[in-house]
Amino acid sequence: MAHFIDRRLNSKGKSTVNRQRFLRRYKSQIKKAVSDSVTKRSVTDVTSGEKISIPAKNITEPVFHHGKGGDRERVHPGNDQFIRGDRIDRPPAGGGQGAGQGQASNSGEGHDDFVFDISKDEYLDLLFDDLALPNLQRNSLDKLVEFKTFRAGVTTDGVPANIHIVRSLRQSLARRTAMSASKRRRLALLETQLTELEDTPGSSAEQIGQLKEEILELKRKIDAVPFIDTFDLRYNAFCKRPVPTSKAVMFCLMDVSGSMDQATKDMAKRFYILLYLFLTRTYKSLDVVFIRHHTQAKEVDEHEFFYSQETGGTIVSSALKLMAEIQAERYPANEWNIYAAQASDGDNWADDSPQCRQLMEKSILPVCRYYTYIEITNRAHQTLWREYESLAAGNAHFAMQHIRSIEDIYPVFRELFKKQQAA
Secondary structure, three states, rough: OOOOOOOOOOOOOOOOOHHHHHHHHHHHHHHHHHHHOOOOOOHHHHHOOEEEOOOOHHHHOOOOOOOOOOOOOOOOOOOOOOOOOOOOOOOOOOOOOOOOOOOOOOOOOOOOOOEEEEEEHHHHHHHOEOOOOOOOOOOOOOOEEEEEEEEEOOOOOOOHHEHHHHHHHHHHHHHHHHEEEEEEEEHHHHHHHHHHHOOOOOOOHHHHHHHHHHHHHHHHHHOOOOOOOOOOEEEEEEEEEEEEEEEEEEEEEOOOOOOOOHHHHHHHHHHHHHHHHHHHOOOOOEEEEEEEEOOOOOEEEEHHHHHHHOOOOOOHHHHHHHHHHHHHOOOOOOOOEEEEEEEEEEOOOOOOOOHHHHHHHHOOOEEEEEEEEEEEOOOOOOHHHHHHHHHHHHHEEEEEEEEOOHHHHHHHHHHHEEEOOOO
């Protein structure tokens, strides 16, 4: 019996294999803990790891053991309370279960919650599990062409893993037939002659011997033909062809007007940070366009989008016009998947909301794969929401959600970008 010892060094996390098995086994409990932790983090702390706490009762495993069973009699020395046949009451439940609640007790025991750390990558994988951009289509051949391998018949050269067994055996049969056909015909003729000579009285023994020797020689030559030769081998051939790749752009439109107080802006930033992390982690080749707006809209970089303090009045149509201009100039709809996410408190100049609806209906929604509008407010819905509601009723790729508090951000985010079931 041979024993193999794996002496490869593990990472600082010690048993990496056991850790991955643990994450898979208790994925549902860990995902719930991760989703609960999102709302407790600061805006700048989303990308780090997390300390996860799971109730100990959720990680218990079944245990098999031999039951005592049967009838048993015992003698307990010093028993002065019970006699034979007495029934003993169940002991009262004592103590809490480690959650820090309930009355103090002088008996009983429990378990604290199981706490462990997960890395940044593990945290983000769990955070964005089962999410995807809706309606994403492969629609273009870009300079960075994606190649896919296709079958391209058979070839005489290749590696053993690609051997085409049926074609190789067919070629072997054809070769053996070609090399031995004439000999087999000659052999059948000689065997017929030998049979006739042996059945004919007075046949020459010398002639019969010569026929037998010739028959043996032909059989030897036929048997010498190899069953398969390197000449017979055929291999599956493959070639790479360019296939359409997914080119997508996400427009992030954020209202930074004076009606958006600091708490509302922080919730909008939390939503966009989640969206940006999800996009950059899930899709390698995807453009993100950041647009901030008050009375005027401006395309900005990532840092200015999240940290600029500029503010002013509110004209939402300025952001929609700028988005339409950028899309028409840089992102043709026949080559790009167009996405947009707009966050606002819903407050807008009264005469501007109808214009927003017209811009959405005529210029933006016809070219978008998916458009999301998030209203962040505790007040009643404003005119912009009501204008957008009429659009949502007739456009399945237009989604609207309402965020009232920090606790709503992650559930709303998952609802907007949950992976669609294949039809």
